[in-house]
Structures are given as C-alpha cells and as structure tokens.
Amino acid sequence: MSSSFLAYQPQASSPVRIPRVLTIAGSDPSGGAGVQADLKSIAAHGGYGMAAITALTAQNTRGVRAVHIPPADFLTAQLDAISDDIRIDAVKIGMLADAAVIGAVHAWLERTNPAIVVLDPVMVATSGDRLLQDTAEAALQALLPLADLITPNLAELAILLNEPVAADWAEALAQGKRLAARTETTVLVKGGHLAGSDAGSCPDALINTGGVLGQETIEVQGDRVATRNSHGTGCSLSSALATVQVRVGDWEAALREVKPWLQGALRTAGSLDVGSGNGPVHHFHHLQQTPAAGEFAAHLRAGATDDLEAIYGLDFIRGLSDGTLPEKEFAYYLAQDAIYLNGYSRVLARVSALAPTEDEQLFWARSSQQCLEVESELHRTWLSTRPTASAPGPVTKSYVDHLLAASVTGSYGVLVAAVLPCFWLYAEVGATLHARFLDAGAPAGHPYADWLRTYADEEFAASTRQAIAYADTAAQYASRTERDAMTRAFAESSRYELEFFDAPRTHG
Numbered sequence: 249m250s251s252s253f254l255a256y257q258p259q260a261s262s263p264v265r266i267p268r269v270l271t272i273a274g275s276d277p278s279g280g281a282g283v284q285a286d287l288k289s290i291a292a293h294g295g296y297g298m299a300a301i302t303a304l305t306a307q308n309t310r311g312v313r314a315v316h317i318p319p320a321d322f323l324t325a326q327l328d329a330i331s332d333d334i335r336i337d338a339v340k341i342g343m344l345a346d347a348a349v350i351g352a353v354h355a356w357l358e359r360t361n362p363a364i365v366v367l368d369p370v371m372v373a374t375s376g377d378r379l380l381q382d383t384a385e386a387a388l389q390a391l392l393p394l395a396d397l398i399t400p401n402l403a404e405l406a407i408l409l410n411e412p413v414a415a416d417w418a419e420a421l422a423q424g425k426r427l428a429a430r431t432e433t434t435v436l437v438k439g440g441h442l443a444g445s446d447a448g449s450c451p452d453a454l455i456n457t458g459g460v461l462g463q464e465t466i467e468v469q470g471d472r473v474a475t476r477n478s479h480g481t482g483c484s485l486s487s488a489l490a491t492v493q494v495r496v497g498d499w500e501a502a503l504r505e506v507k508p509w510l511q512g513a514l515r516t517a518g519s520l521d522v523g524s525g526n527g528p529v530h531h532f533h534h535l536q537q538t539p540a541a542g543e544f545a546a547h548l549r550a551g552a553t554d555d556l557e558a559i560y561g562l563d564f565i566r567g568l569s570d571g572t573l574p575e576k577e578f579a580y581y582l583a584q585d586a587i588y589l590n591g592y593s594r595v596l597a598r599v600s601a602l603a604p605t606e607d608e609q610l611f612w613a614r615s616s617q618q619c620l621e622v623e624s625e626l627h628r629t630w631l632s633t634r635p636t637a638s639a640p641g642p643v644t645k646s647y648v649d650h651l652l653a654a655s656v657t658g659s660y661g662v663l664v665a666a667v668l669p670c671f672w673l674y675a676e677v678g679a680t681l682h683a684r685f686l687d688a689g690a691p692a693g694h695p696y697a698d699w700l701r702t703y704a705d706e707e708f709a710a711s712t713r714q715a716i717a718y719a720d721t722a723a724q725y726a727s728r729t730e731r732d733a734m735t736r737a738f739a740e741s742s743r744y745e746l747e748f749f750d751a752p753r754t755h756g
C-alpha cells in the first residue's frame with residue numbers, strides 16, 4: 249500500500265491536549281538513554297510517546313558493548329507506519345548510527361515535514377563509545393537545517409564546526425552562534441561538560457541568528473548537581489523540549505520549564521540505584537514527591553496525638569501513676585503483655601526477614617530476641633506471684649492479628665509502620681509516667697514503684713529512635729500508595745496501644 253495514499257492530513261486548527269511525540273533514536277536496554285529515556289521523558293511531560301528505533305545497542309551504565317543497525321528500509325517502514333496513521337506533533341531525533349539511517353530519516357522528514365523537529369546530534373556516549381560512524385558526519389551536517397532545534401553538547405558542537413572543543417562558556421556561545429548561522433536554525437548550547445572556572449554552574453543557552461528568538465542568545469542558568477548519574481541527560485532534555493514545545497510554542501518557555509525538572513531528575517537519580525557506572529536520571533521524581541528526612545515520622549507522630557491524649561486520660565494510666573490501680577487489673581495487664589510480646593517477637597522476626605539492609609535486619613532480629621527475653625523475665629518476676637491467664641484477651645488477639653496481617657503484605661515499610669507504635673507510644677507513655685513518679689518524690693509506699701522505674705530505660709529509648717528513623721527512611725523509598733498504607737498501619741496500631749491500656753478495665 250502506498251504510504252502517501254494514506255498519509256494523515258494534520259488539521260492545524262485542532263488543539264493538542266496530549267502531544268503526540270515521536271522519537272527516532274537508538275535503543276538502550278538499560279533504560280537510561282535512547283528511546284527508553286525519551287519515552288519516559290515524553291510521558292513525564294504529559295505527552296504520548298512513540299518510538300522508531302534506528303539501532304539497537306547492547307549497553308549498560310558502564311558502557312556500550314555492541315551496536316546492531318537494522319536495514320535502513322526497515323526504519324523507513326517504521327516511520328511510514330506511524331505517519332500514515334497518526335498525527336505527529338513533534339519529532340525528536342537521537343542516535344542515527346550511520347549514513348544509511350540518516351538518509352532514511354532525511355527522506356522521511358522531507359516527505360512528512362513535521363511541525364516540530366528537535367535534533368540531538370548524538371555522536372559519542374557519556375562512556376566515550378561512538379554512536380555515529382565517523383563516515384556519517386557529512387550526512388548529519390546535511391540533516392541539521394531540517395531541524396527546528398539542534399541540541400549538541402560541547403564535544404558535538406566542536407565536531408559539527410570542525411573546531412577544537414570550547415575551553416569556556418564564552419567560546420561555547422560563539423561556536424553556538426556559528427552553528428546557528430550556518431544551519432539557519434536554533435541551537436541549544438549545553439553546559440553539562442563545562443570544565444575549568446566555568447565548571448561550578450551548568451548553564452544552557454538558546455541561540456538563533458535569524459530572529460526566531462526574542463534575543464539572539466537566551467541564557468538559562470542552572471546549578472550543577474554533583475552526581476555521576478548523568479546517563480541519558482541529553483536524550484531526556486531534547487525529548488522533553490520537543491514535548492513541551494508543542495504546548496507552549498516558545499523555546500525559551502520550554503527550556504525554562506524543562507531545565508528545573510532535569511535538575512530534579514539528576515538530584516534524585518541516586519534513589520533509583522541502577523547500575524554501578526553512570527546511572528540514569530529519575531524521570532518521574534516530580535510524581536513521587538519524596539518526603540524530606542524526618543517529615544514522614546513527624547506526620548506519623550502528629551497522627552498519634554489524639555490516641556496519646558486518650559491514653560493519658562485512661563483510668564488505668566492514672567491508677568498506675570498514683571498507685572490506685574486495682575492489683576487485679578495490673579495482673580491482667582502484665583499477663584496480656586507477656587502474651588502480646590510473644591506474638592510481637594514473631595512479627596519483628598518477619599520485619600528482619602524483609603529488611604533491605606543488613607543493619608536493619610540485625611536491628612529487628614535483636615529487637616525480636618529482646619521481646620522474648622522481656623517476656624520470660626515477666627514470667628520469672630512479676631507474673632511468678634500472680635495468677636496468670638494463658639489465653640489472649642480480645643484486644644491482645646486483635647492487635648497481634650493486625651500485626652500478622654501487616655506482615656503478610658510483604659511491604660517492609662508497612663510492617664515497620666505497624667510495629668512502630670509499640671516502640672514509640674510505649675516509650676513516650678513510659679517516660680511521662682516515670683517523670684511523674686519522680687516529680688512526686690518517688691514515694692516509697694507506691695505499689696507500682698518498681699514497675700514505674702523500669703520505664704526509664706535509655707536502651708529502649710535509643711531503639712525507639714532507631715525504629716522511627718528506619719520507618720522514616722522506608723517512607724522516602726515508598727510509593728505514595730505504600731506511604732498511605734504505612735500511615736494507616738501506624739494509626740491502627742496506635743489505636744490498639746490505647747485499647748491495650750484500657751483492656752484491664754473492660755476485660756480484666
């Protein structure tokens with residue numbers, strides 16, 4: 249079937265809600281550069297991404313191992329299949345591999361004349377590997393005037409002009425002007441590889457000598473992010489610009505929108521933990537809204553305020569504090585505590601099994617062990633002289649069931665949040681009761697004096713701080729859905745802490 253017969257006729261008047269953006273580029277199976285980065289970048293800016301693959305690379309964050317270039321005719325078939333059916337709002341061009349590929353793209357661009365073409369003249373990867381055969385440079389030069397925006401890095405700018413690499417930013421801008429004048433198109437000079445005295449910042453500049461921009465040179469400043477995870481920044485930038493340009497229709501406005509996003513993607517790149525070389529940037533960092541350190545813990549604590557207030561208002565706590573608590577209720581509380589600790593210990597062992605780091609694994613395993621030690625100590629001392637119920641009361645059973653349910657979600661974060669109130673609320677209540685006891689002059693005849701003294705355990709306070717910090721870190725790595733589940737699990741456990749202290753009155 250003739251492709252021209254079916255060619256889609258764009259209707260200039262229909263507004264574009266979701267930019268349909270085609271990337272013509274190489275594949276990076278590790279997902280950081282090439283079409284994979286382009287598709288993420290297009291999606292991150294609200295576009296619908298399409299990809300015609302020029303070449304397959306076998307690469308990872310450490311370098312390119314091999315390049316396979318399918319027949320150029322097949323690239324033409326991919327391009328025609330898209331343009332015969334779909335309105336294309338913008339095209340981004342990346343790795344072109346060789347002269348035959350460039351020829352196919354050149355012919356297709358002339359046939360279809362897309363509204364927006366961004367050309368990233370990819371030649372050499374960050375790793376130093378060549379992505380364009382040097383015999384193809386003349387063909388690439390001939391393609392440049394067909395683009396609306398060319399986005400070379402400093403090395404590519406120098407090759408395109410057949411000049412040495414610019415030694416500073418001023419020289420790079422002068423080179424950008426020469427390329428813009430020669431190609432009669434807009435050039436984005438990128439400062440990512442600036443060295444020497446200019447290396448502290450990371451500016452980019454749009455240059456057009458033909459009056460397309462408001463000024464001949466528009467510089468957009470940017471802070472340099474200290475990271476080695478810059479694999480695919482050029483790919484991500486050019487496809488983001490193509491997408492945003494469809495919406496805003498102004499290169500300066502597009503760059504001012506995309507540059508802060510890219511900075512955020514570089515800043516949060518480390519959280520992806522992909523590969524041991526130059527890792528990818530985090531394209532979707534703006535969707536995840538990672539809480540700052542301490543923020544999630546503060547949010548949990550704020551959510552527990554009402555339960556803590558309610559705990560302080562309980563007859564049980566008042567009676568324990570002033571010594572009026574009936575002995576029967578205290579005995580019930582101790583017996584249930586021992587039963588609870590046994591179940592809690594099993595749950596903590598599960599937390600240890602799910603822990604993402606060895607430090608956390610060890611912390612939770614130790615906590616699990618300490619629970620069993622405290623349980624047997626209760627039996628040896630406090631419970632040895634008191635009648636002990638061996639069956640869990642309804643609150644104990646519900647609380648442990650809730651923890652066991654959290655432990656089968658398989659989410660470390662949710663389980664940590666579920667076990668946290670038993671550390672945190674207990675530690676806070678304990679510290680308050682102990683302080684009240686001391687404020688009252690530690691009365692010698694107080695029936696629960698020995699018990700109240702056990703609350704001043706600095707080791708438990710330190711463990712509580714550590715557990716809070718682990719929950720906070722888990723929240724930083726969690727998705728929003730998982731963080732919401734953490735909040736719910738914590739809130740439910742806080743509620744059980746309240747009910748547990750009230751159980752001796754209702755069930756004792």
Ligand SMILES: Nc1ncnc2c1ncn2[C@@H]1O[C@H](COP(=O)(O)OP(=O)(O)O)[C@@H](O)[C@H]1O
Nearest residue numbers: 401438439440441450452471472473481482485
């Ligand atoms: N360390 C960094 N901090 C902030 N922005 C950076 C950093 N490295 C690159 N960029 C930005 O990423 C984009 C790509 O730049 P560059 O690294 O020069 O190109 P390429 O990825 O093609 O080699 C530019 O907008 C540049 O300013």
Ligand SMILES: Cc1ncc(COP(=O)(O)O)c(N)n1
Nearest residue numbers: 274281282373374479480481
């Ligand atoms: C398929 C493909 N296309 C482009 C690049 C360049 O990206 P970078 O310069 O960031 O390594 C790459 N490494 N792989």
